[in-house]
Amino acid sequence: xxxxxxxxxxxxxxxxxxxxxxxxxxxxxxxxxxxxxxxxxxxxxxxxxxxxxxxxxxxxxxxxxxxxxxxxxxxxxxxxxxxxxxxxxxxxxxxxxxxxxxxxxxxxxxxxxxxxxxxxxxxxxxxxxxxxxxxxxxxxxxxxxxxxxxxxxxxxxxxxxxxxxxxxxxxxxxxxxxxxxxxxxxxxxxxxxxxxxxxxxxxxxxxxxxxxxxxxxxxxxxxx
Amino acid sequence: xxxxxxxxxxxxxxxxxxxxxxxxxxxxxxxxxxxxxxxxxxxxxxxxxxxxxxxxxxxxxxxxxxxxxxxxxxxxxxxxxxxxxxxxxxxxxxxxxxxxxxxxxxxxxxxxxxxxxxxxxxxxxxxxxxxxxxxxxxxxxxxxxxxxxxxxxxxxxxxxxxxxxxxxxxxxxxxxxxxxxxxxxxxxxxxxxxxxxxxxxxxxxxxxxxxxxxxxxxxxxxxxxxxxxxxxxxxxxxxxxxxxxxxxxxxxxxxxxxxxxxxxxxxxxxxxxxxxxxxxxxxxxxxxxxxxxxxxxxxxxxxxxxxxxxxxxxxxxxxxxxxxxxxxxxxxxxxxxxxxxxxxxxxxxxx
Numbered sequence: 001x002x003x004x005x006x007x008x009x010x011x012x013x014x015x016x017x018x019x020x021x022x023x024x025x026x027x028x029x030x031x032x033x034x035x036x037x038x039x040x041x042x043x044x045x046x047x048x049x050x051x052x053x054x055x056x057x058x059x060x061x062x063x064x065x066x067x068x069x070x071x072x073x074x075x076x077x078x079x080x081x082x083x084x085x086x087x088x089x090x091x092x093x094x095x096x097x098x099x100x101x102x103x104x105x106x107x108x109x110x111x112x113x114x115x116x117x118x119x120x121x122x123x124x125x126x127x128x129x130x131x132x133x134x135x136x137x138x139x140x141x142x143x144x145x146x147x148x149x150x151x152x153x154x155x156x157x158x159x160x161x162x163x164x165x166x167x168x169x170x171x172x173x174x175x176x177x178x179x180x181x182x183x184x185x186x187x188x189x190x191x192x193x194x195x196x197x198x199x200x201x202x203x204x205x206x207x208x209x210x211x212x213x214x215x216x217x218x219x220x221x222x223x224x
Numbered sequence: 225x226x227x228x229x230x231x232x233x234x235x236x237x238x239x240x241x242x243x244x245x246x247x248x249x250x251x252x253x254x255x256x257x258x259x260x261x262x263x264x265x266x267x268x269x270x271x272x273x274x275x276x277x278x279x280x281x282x283x284x285x286x287x288x289x290x291x292x293x294x295x296x297x298x299x300x301x302x303x304x305x306x307x308x309x310x311x312x313x314x315x316x317x318x319x320x321x322x323x324x325x326x327x328x329x330x331x332x333x334x335x336x337x338x339x340x341x342x343x344x345x346x347x348x349x350x351x352x353x354x355x356x357x358x359x360x361x362x363x364x365x366x367x368x369x370x371x372x373x374x375x376x377x378x379x380x381x382x383x384x385x386x387x388x389x390x391x392x393x394x395x396x397x398x399x400x401x402x403x404x405x406x407x408x409x410x411x412x413x414x415x416x417x418x419x420x421x422x423x424x425x426x427x428x429x430x431x432x433x434x435x436x437x438x439x440x441x442x443x444x445x446x447x448x449x450x451x452x453x454x455x456x457x458x459x460x461x462x463x464x465x466x467x468x469x470x471x472x473x474x475x476x477x478x479x480x481x482x483x484x485x486x487x488x489x490x491x492x493x494x495x496x497x498x499x500x501x502x503x504x505x506x507x508x509x510x511x512x513x514x515x516x517x518x519x520x521x522x523x524x525x526x527x528x529x530x531x532x533x534x535x536x537x538x539x540x541x542x543x544x545x546x547x548x549x550x551x552x553x554x555x556x557x558x559x560x561x562x563x564x565x566x567x568x569x570x571x572x573x574x575x
Contacts, residue, residue, distance in 0.1 A: 198572035201567075202572075203567075210560060
């Protein structure tokens with residue numbers, strides 16, 4: 001039993017900063033936004049991405065599936081494109097969706113990724129999974145709508161409105177890069193270990209469970 | 225008590241004056257342009273001569289500064305003023321004109337009283353059976369705009385510029401957002417003007433009006449104040465209010481955008497050369513999504529929101545961040561590590 005302890009403690013070590021960094025996006029952010037100009041929007045955007053576990057879990061699920069830097073770049077670009085469209089467009093146009101319902105759909109995207117990674121479509125429906133690039137783009141649009149809803153919950157004022165949205169989006173991308181680096185390191189390092197298959201299955205079952213739990217939790221908040 | 229009329233008030237024109245800005249949230253110490261409209265809120269019909277400007281003031285950072293009239297310039301019937309904003313704070317710009325006289329035929333005068341909402345005077349003409357009397361009116365205009373520089377609020381919004389007729393807000397508009405009420409006191413010669421009609425509009429209603437209003441068969445009259453040419457335009461729809469016994473109107477702010485208040489105080493003149501004397505006042509300001517992060521919107525909030533604004537119930541966002549009402553993120557991550565660890569051991573043992 002000693003062998004798996006090493007990678008597990010490695011995971012804990014990598015995740016530890018995330019735990020310590022895991023501030024909630026709170027009303028305190030409003031004060032930051034009120035006083036800090038465009039930089040504050042970058043900061044709050046990055047913070048939201050780093051502490052937004054649903055976005056990170058989905059990204060982790062995507063990284064599990066793909067191999068090689070080129071593919072990672074391709075999928076992350078598509079995801080970024082998707083969420084930037086709805087984040088910027090949705091906020092600028094003032095499109096408001098219910099935050100609990102959109103977060104519930106985002107939770108389903110986490111569930112979906114875990115299910116797909118475990119070859120759930122083949123096992124359960126005897127069919128091929130939908131094109132991942134298209135799905136990642138589609139889920140990117142949904143994640144962007146969630147980010148937009150969060151951004152719109154702040155009092156942004158009217159001056160430099162578009163620049164504020166773009167700054168928040170830039171922050172989201174920076175936060176995404178910061179979060180992706182440890183995720184990619186963990187997954188690629190673990191691939192070399194004999195325990196990777198167990199890690200792969202455990203992680204993706206966890207994604208399904210986490211997706212279900214978050215989905216139920218958001219619905220609970222919605223109906224509360 | 226303030227009486228808020230439910231009906232929109234579509235009026236034919238004379239010339240209201242407004243101080244406006246393209247954006248009401250400005251950066252500190254940056255260049256900006258004030259616009260002086262003479263016409264309606266959305267369209268200026270003519271410019272104002274410098275020598276008519278009795279007072280042009282900028283108030284900010286606790287200081288009132290007289291603006292050099294040579295800084296004004298004209299373009300497309302709008303009078304512009306380039307200025308540089310100062311430090312952060314809520315600022316006020318004001319302009320008061322010298323009076324002028326206008327001679328009006330009885331019908332034109334009656335139509336203007338009706339269309340501009342000077343209803344007390346019209347009522348009095350009916351009562352005294354003087355509807356057929358021509359009028360010689362002396363009028364002056366006093367306009368104010370409140371704008372926000374930077375994010376920090378200051379108390380300059382409450383400045384009394386000492387104009388004969390002046391709107392005095394009782395709250396800082398930049399501390400408000402849709403859902404709040406704004407109270408504004410109307411002062412006439414420094415005293416609250418009670419039981420007086422005030423008309424309130426927004427750029428949203430003005431834009432809507434542009435595409436939807438009709439003249440409803442009313443004949444446009446052709447007199448105008450401050451214009452050498454006849455004009456046939458309409459004011460946009462406004463909401464009619466009446467000041468209470470303290471001279472205050474309470475306005476439900478139900479949308480973001482530019483808001484304006486306008487009123488005319490007219491009296492019969494003691495001057496034998498005149499029949500009436502009037503003072504015209506307007507106030508403009510911008511309403512954003514809101515400024516103050518300290519207030520929250522929960523179930524004990526006193527205000528109600530209009531149908532065209534966001535509401536604060538479970539189906540929409542609140543200003544408290546979503547995660548505030550959930551469990552802390554670190555609990556999620558700790559629980560995740562435990563679950564992930566257990567699953568890992570389970571699958572690792574199986575393989």
